[in-house]
């Protein structure tokens with residue numbers, strides 16, 4: 663958590679809201695997870711947001727040079743000798759929400775919030791979980807992260823593909839053809855299906871929620887080995903994951919329906935969920951209670967009747 667649908671929803675909202683805004687300043691209280699690389703605030707100040715994109719579970723804020731940026735070839739300025747030759751147009755801000763990341767944009771009129779449901783997304787910002795604040799000419803973007811697993815990186819666009827996370831990232835399940843999905847999974851042969859689906863190098867963006875949801879739709883037991891799956895089951899998993907993603911994106915991601923209790927993530931409520939955190943509730947197909955089982959260090963939720971271990 664958050665997974666691909668949640669990151670997609672917040673990315674799309676931020677893309678509409680941040681485009682054209684100019685960066686004034688950046689503040690952060692967790693330097694260990696804020697990587698400037700070879701850059702500094704001078705390089706970003708005055709830069710304008712050209713768009714916001716998603717890669718896997720990373721949010722990428724693309725920037726174009728502003729009036730205060732470094733050397734800009736379009737203005738035919740004389741190149742300063744003591745500065746690198748990149749153009750400020752080349753920079754992006756990468757934000758990985760990891761387990762408990764949230765992105766909240768707030769200006770006088772609007773608030774856009776997404777990511778992990780805790781602390782509540784409507785809690786005033788900044789708060790005790792706020793790690794990074796990006797101030798724009800209109801409004802501020804807050805990156806909150808309760809457990810501090812997330813990170814922020816400033817990177818040159820041309821180095822994006824070499825970035826550690828992006829380099830290892832498997833293709834996006836919503837953009838991937840079935841043949842590629844099947845071949846990538848098959849390479850893991852003895853791997854269990856749930857664990858393999860969650861392996862970001864095989865397929866990007868699937869975590870605990872959507873592996874449960876996708877497998878429930880496919881009627882496949884989470885412990886099945888890849889090698890035991892036939893073509894029809896493989897296709898059902900491919901469709902199942904994609905359908906659960908599409909529904910979640912339509913509904914605004916799981917965070918949109920999150921309620922809060924003292925149990926942390928257990929308070930997560932998926933109005934569209936069929937298996938994840940539905941332990942004891944009747945299966946929507948056959949009414950058998952959904953069970954929860956530990957496997958490979960994670961909790962799997964499934965219907966013991968529809969999803970049999972053959």
Ligand SMILES: [Zn+2]
Pocket residue numbers: 945946947948949950965966967968969
């Ligand atoms: Zn069932």
